[in-house]
Amino acid sequence: MADIDATQTPTVEGVDPSIDDGDEFESKEIQLMKQRVEEMEREAKKLRELQAAAESVNGGTTAESDQGVPMETEEDKSIADGRSVFVGNVDYGATPEEIQAHFQACGTINRVTILCDKFTGHPKGFAYVEFAEAEFIDAALTMDNSLFRGRLIKVTSKRTNVPGFNRGRGRGGYRGGYRGGHRGGYGYSPYRARGRQLSTNTVSYPFSKAVMLPPPPAIPASQMEALRKGKGIMAYLQKSLPHPTKQKWLATWFARRHPDRLLPGSVLSVSLEHAPTTFSGVLLSMRRRGPDTSFTLRNVIQRTGVEMQFFVNSPHVKDIKILQRAGGGGGKEGRRQRRAKLFFLRDTPEKMTAISAGVKA
Numbered sequence: 001m002a003d004i005d006a007t008q009t010p011t012v013e014g015v016d017p018s019i020d021d022g023d024e025f026e027s028k029e030i031q032l033m034k035q036r037v038e039e040m041e042r043e044a045k046k047l048r049e050l051q052a053a054a055e056s057v058n059g060g061t062t063a064e065s066d067q068g069v070p071m072e073t074e075e076d077k078s079i080a081d082g083r084s085v086f087v088g089n090v091d092y093g094a095t096p097e098e099i100q101a102h103f104q105a106c107g108t109i110n111r112v113t114i115l116c117d118k119f120t121g122h123p124k125g126f127a128y129v130e131f132a133e134a135e136f137i138d139a140a141l142t143m144d145n146s147l148f149r150g151r152l153i154k155v156t157s158k159r160t161n162v163p164g165f166n167r168g169r170g171r172g173g174y175r176g177g178y179r180g181g182h183r184g185g186y187g188y189s190p191y192r193a194r195g196r197q198l199s200t201n202t203v204s205y206p207f208s209k210a211v212m213l214p215p216p217p218a219i220p221a222s223q224m225e226a227l228r229k230g231k232g233i234m235a236y237l238q239k240s241l242p243h244p245t246k247q248k249w250l251a252t253w254f255a256r257r258h259p260d261r262l263l264p265g266s267v268l269s270v271s272l273e274h275a276p277t278t279f280s281g282v283l284l285s286m287r288r289r290g291p292d293t294s295f296t297l298r299n300v301i302q303r304t305g306v307e308m309q310f311f312v313n314s315p316h317v318k319d320i321k322i323l324q325r326a327g328g329g330g331g332k333e334g335r336r337q338r339r340a341k342l343f344f345l346r347d348t349p350e351k352m353t354a355i356s357a358g359v360k361a
Contacts, residue, residue, distance in 0.1 A: 081160045084130040085140045088154035092123050102148050103129050107136030242313050249312055254293050265326030270310055271319040
């Protein structure tokens with residue numbers, strides 16, 4: 001009997017308690033999942049109710065509302081292209097409002113489109129203008145070569161893009177056979193240029209009221225004489241401010257075509273109000289600018305070349321004396337001094353010293 005008891009299977013009471021704990025954990029997870037599914041179903045039900053309420057307020061279903069705004073067909077696009085123009089050479093800083101204002105005189109505008117690069121977002125330099133009626137296209141085409149933001153724009157009719165029209169002929173397959181006839185000596189085939197042939201014909205400028213400038217207003221005859229004489233403070237100063245003696249110098253010595261005009265190479269002596277009170281030298285150059293006329297003298301002082309520029313109308317200039325004239329006389333001494341020779345004196349102090357010594361004597 002003892003052997004039989006030892007070999008009997010254990011009863012239910014001898015099951016390991018850890019197995020019961022695992023079953024309880026799995027049952028808890030299943031209950032949690034069921035709760036989550038029930039919550040999701042309740043949320044979905046609420047969403048359906050809200051959607052149904054919104055559809056009832058709008059007076060139709062979403063499918064019906066989508067059908068109320070039909071998609072644009074190819075025929076609609078072609079009709080819109082027939083009412084549009086292409087505008088090229090548009091300034092990159094232009095806005096649709098400025099383009100609309102430029103074409104506003106042609107007719108009612110529905111839409112202005114400026115194309116931009118899809119990678120950078122910068123404008124491509126052209127735009128499309130869609131009008132309300134196709135009759136406005138003729139008026140818009142007259143704006144070709146008109147000035148917009150400092151550029152002459154190009155206005156043409158917009159062409160309708162046909163899908164697959166410009167795809168080419170493909171690459172595979174038989175491309176043709178032998179063409180009979182003589183094509184040139186020794187199998188040479190002459191070069192045939194490809195592409196569009198450039199035209200040298202000039203196109204007349206189209207008439208457009210928008211680019212025509214009105215004539216300036218007419219000036220009354222009573223005011224023309226005052227305008228010719230000049231008015232304002234500058235005209236008064238130019239006539240009354242310079243000293244009469246200096247006005248005479250400007251009209252004779254420093255004039256362009258007067259017989260007594262001074263020539264480069266003459267020796268002048270200038271008296272000033274401030275130090276140096278007197279400066280003598282050779283006339284190198286003259287700058288004729290009306291009341292702002294000036295001249296440059298050069299001399300050698302203590303073995304150093306000195307150049308001074310004097311303004312004829314300057315209040316610091318008291319007097320100008322001509323010690324020796326250059327040119328204008330007979331013989332060798334009356335020849336006109338060459339400008340290059342005068343500026344060459346800058347590099348030859350010996351000759352300049354001799355001239356300055358003669359001036360002092």
